[in-house]
Amino acid sequence: MSAPDRSPAVDGDDPAGAAAAPVSPLDPWPATVRWQSISHDLIWVELIRLALTLAVLVIGLAVGWAVAGHWFFGAALGAVAVLAAWRVVAIVRAVRVWGYAERDNDLLVRHGLLVRRLSIVPYSRMQFVDVSAGPLERAFDLATVQLHTAAAATDARVPGLRPAEASRLRDRLTALGEDRAEGL
Secondary structure (H helix, E strand, O other): OOOOOOOOOOOOOOOOOOOOOOOOOOOOOOOOOOOEEOOOHHHHHHHHHHHHHHHHHHHHHHHHHHHHOOHHHHHHHHHHHHHHHHHHHHHHHHHHHOEEEEOOOEEEEEEOOOOOEEEEEEHHHEEEEEEEOOHHHHHOOOEEEEEEEOOHHHOEEEEEEOHHHHHHHHHHHHHHHHHHHHOO
16 A cells, blocks of 8 residues: 655645645646735725624614614624624635745636635737726735736636736736737
């Protein structure tokens, strides 16, 4: 009986250098590439967005409870608190999972907790690359790189990048896309 296949540790997963657990064929995130993580400051951006949304919802429910005095509004406030706590945990975990990897012919973007998603965007299929930063992102010195292809389903985005890294990635993807498109 042979030993199970083991993949090498990637991105500091195993600092002791021991072999990693066997790779499942259902695991959509290949361990053969070096994943780049995004900035954890994106957690704060997402938490502030959540807080603003919750503030409006809680104020509406509180006013409804004060005016109507019905128990439903109190129960709704409790449900909002439970869902908010769950969402905070989900935001933290989701931002830590998000990553991207540059390969010779394509860019890989991974994200998702329950439903893991891996987008593979060939450089030759890219039409243009956007870099954007909303007010909250700018306050935390972050930007988002958005890749656009002919098929809308293959568009991918990499949020939570520092502006210098976002510019570098945009320029590199644009140059690689032009090089690969010339070969068609």
